[in-house]
Amino acid sequence: MTSTPPPPPRGLLVHEWIAPAGGSENVLEAMARAFPDADVRCLWNDAPARFRGRRLSETWLASTPLRRNKALAAAFCLPTWRMLPPDDFQWMLVSSHLFAHHARVRSSAGDVPKYVYVHTPARYVWTPEYDPRGQGLAVRSVAPLFRALDRRRAAEPLAFAANSRFVRERIAKAWGREAVVIPPPVDVRSIADARTWDTRLSDAERRTLDALPDLFLLGASRFTSYKRLDLVIDTAERLGVPAIVAGRGPDEGALRDRATRARVPVEVIASPSDALLRGLYRAASVLVFPAVEDFGIIPVEAQVLGTPVVTGPVGGQLETYEPGVTGITADSLTPDDLAAATSSALSLPPFDGAAATARFSSEVFEERIRHFVTG
CATH class of the missing domain: 3.40.50.2000 (Glycogen Phosphorylase B;)
Structure with missing residues (x-):
């Protein structure tokens, strides 16, 4: 009698927000192809057609005006990522260019193991010279607090992947973590x-x-x-x-x-x-x-x-x-x-x-x- 193979481990893909167009969204789509049975969670989804048929859930921010102002939403992202609903996933793969790597999901066995694909540590927190959004007085005044918390959360993942050697070096400088380089997908x-x-x-x-x-x-x-x-x-x-x-x-x-x-x-x-x-x-x-x-x-x-x-x-x-x-x-x-x-x-x-x-x-x-x- 042939035994039935066990089901594949349940996984979760996590992404900041889903826009109608964008390089990070293309990466998420490739991740979804690589893991066709994984669920998706994001802050909000502005392109529902991109993942039609996929189990996808948004956070409470999706029902607020904050989804229209990413700069204002940034501070609210921090606690939101820590309050994702519990579920018995075996792993989570995070696509992060802001604070998605802060995400935590609890299972019956404890925190779900986390792997993070990094497009960049948040530019306007860590490298404002590359992003004018980080050069204003308001952002500069809170950046030290954000950096301290960001560094602490970066100690949690099991592993990091960077989209380039350039970003790998910034991960090492910002978070003190090593990363493997996996260039993003191009069609x-x-x-x-x-x-x-x-x-x-x-x-x-x-x-x-x-x-x-x-x-x-x-x-x-x-x-x-x-x-x-x-x-x-x-x-x-x-x-x-x-x-x-x-x-x-x-x-x-x-x-x-x-x-x-x-x-x-x-x-x-x-x-x-x-x-x-x-x-x-x-x-x-x-x-x-x-x-x-x-x-x-x-x-x-x-x-x-x-x-x-x-x-x-x-x-x-x-x-x-x-x-x-x-x-x-x-x-x-x-x-x-x-x-x-x-x-x-x-x-x-x-x-x-x-x-x-x-x-x-x-x-x-x-x-x-x-x-x-x-x-």
Whole structure:
């Protein structure tokens, strides 16, 4: 008589908040694929379609106006993560870029073992130089208290994974913990196979792509000040070539104003679809990426389609390309240095983007994150 195998251990995925779009949400989706039977808990869910059919629960913050103001909600997150309802999970995997690693769930056997995937220790608490939200008087006045509590909570997890060596070093400095590096997932296979997205382009999007100049610089990111998309326009002006800036965010008006004042043609494309963004990657001569990122998925996506990247000298994005082959590192973020690096990138020979980025594929991530939790 054949015995029935035991059911797999019950697991829980924990995430800060779920937004309609975002790199950390893409990581959570990959975690959900790696652990198809795991439940999900988050502070609130602004994209219910992303995890339809999954057992997902929100905290009390979801029914308050605080979900519309992440800065105000931050202090309330701390006790909220400690009051998650008890359940007999065998493990929990936490996706953390603020305070989700504080999460605690009690089971009948005690606290549920916790594994944490770190996008970054909270930037505006630990590295405000990279995030203007941490430079205001109110945040600076409470940051020492937050850091002390954050360090104490960071002693709890069984293990940490960082999305880059850059973040691993910040984990060691902030929390005194070691971490294994597991780069976040990029949909390399889908991006490389243009048939999976080219047919989704609308007629208007095709006209946009057909009207692009033969040579142009691309800046793609969230439209917010610390992404430094203004430097993409500055670089284009230094080189005398057109630029396209694509993304979405609160600084759209300021970027459009900067574009109208530019000495070269600059087009701002707001809220591009995935298909249009991939079309822009494929058509661009160089992706100029001035942001200091924890990892930097956009440079990887551009490389998949054979577009070289230029970045500044600091950040996790330095780990996403091979200098002199698929990208160039500028000596600084001054327009002159960015222009010099971009000029060098324009001269790089063609490369096999799918091969160069295979190590960042979703399949590789899912295998590594399963091994991180289950051994």
